[in-house]
Amino acid sequence: MNQASAQARKAALVFGGSRGIGAAIVDRLATDGFAVAFTYVSSADKAKTLVDRIAEQGGQALAIQADSADPAAIRNAVAQAVERFGDIDVTVVNAGVFRMGTIDAVSLEDLDLMLNVNVRGVYLSIQATVPRLKPGARVITIGSNVALHTRTPGASVYQLTKTALAGMVKGVALDLAPRGITVNNIQPGPTETDMTAGALDMLAGMNPLKRVAKPGEIAGLVAYLAGDEAGYVTGASLTIDGGFTL
Template sequence: MSHSLTEKVALVTGGSRGIGAAIVRRLAQDGAAVAFTYSSSDDRAKALTAEIEASGGKALAIKADSADPEAVRNAVATTVSHFGALDILVNNAGILMLAPLEEFALEDFDRMFAVNVRAVFVGVQAAARHMQAGGRIINIGSVVADRSGFATSSVYSMTKGAIASMTRGMARDLGPRGITVNTIQPGPTATDMNGAPGTEEHLSPLMALGRMGEDREIASLAAYLASAEASFVTGSALTIDGGYLA
């Protein structure tokens, strides 16, 4: 443990599993008090909270559907009320729906945009009202912002491209206040989202390193961006993909 985030307070959306849970664990290991949102699995959220507290950390699980703007705002308010501040926001919550272009339902388009894009805007807008100089905002995007790579992913790719461009604008908006805003763009990572049979065998050869990423590796980059060492990094889309785009 580096304890580089001691006395910092973080909120991670979609933090009960996958990359989100790895980020929650890493920020807590580095000394931050961490709140995280989850949408459905009470047991998983309770288990993660208990795990962090058993290791001497501080954690708070907040049930919130990121498609609901009021739920996102409430998560920010609850974090500030419980821990007394908010220094780090990680917008990790996201959903993936794939379908042929001709068959993609408009309702699915709207929900994926609401969770993957609008919730990021709402969360940053709410968090920025509480952040001081040195604040950190980290948005989890995807390499599909730069290369879709396969059919049926046009809407998902659009949402991740929107995050990358919105991040650049937010960095300009908040830079004068000393708050950094960056995007992490993971490549194929071994999580529940990529857990279908045969996925790893299909995707691994596409990476220069010949394997999929691990959630802890994405969390390491998030920990760096949350730290004081990243004070001059803002408006960036940082790719971590094992050479998928190489």
């Protein structure tokens, strides 16, 4: 497909799209007709496989190596995405990290990593994208249901970072409302990805539906927020956790 026809598609940019929930979001947006640029930090092979699969299915995708802890890399990712696919209709900030540690044991390194990627990186990703968002664009962050409720000791920093997103989207939604841009936060419960590997049976057992989510189920809510019917939803945190936090 040439540059002109790529720019006829709506453009999406997903921060953290090489694996897990992010890869499902990239897949779903591509299926829904978006040209999708996405970032990754270390999974170059998985990123390439995803780009190739989308291309085989007639879609358009671009993988960009960009660490969400690095402000210059974030800005560069936005520039590359816009150069390839044009101004952005939908941006999803999914990149996130989880390190366990009770307050007496959590290291400064893990504290800084989670704050830098899960909070500062999310803010900077949105900020870098804002000048290139089209009128009526959609901004979506991926928080967590731990913002509402945590049953497991050792997650206080992660809980802090994901709670921050629920507040962040309210303020940014007000900032961008004059341009008709909506800003929302999705709060998944336990989902089958590398992040939860090894704990799936335990997490399923704690859930009223006795299972964890599939990444595609979270991507379905992204597709709703990215779609025509969700234009009046903004500043919201939408929890999708099978009743885990009831």
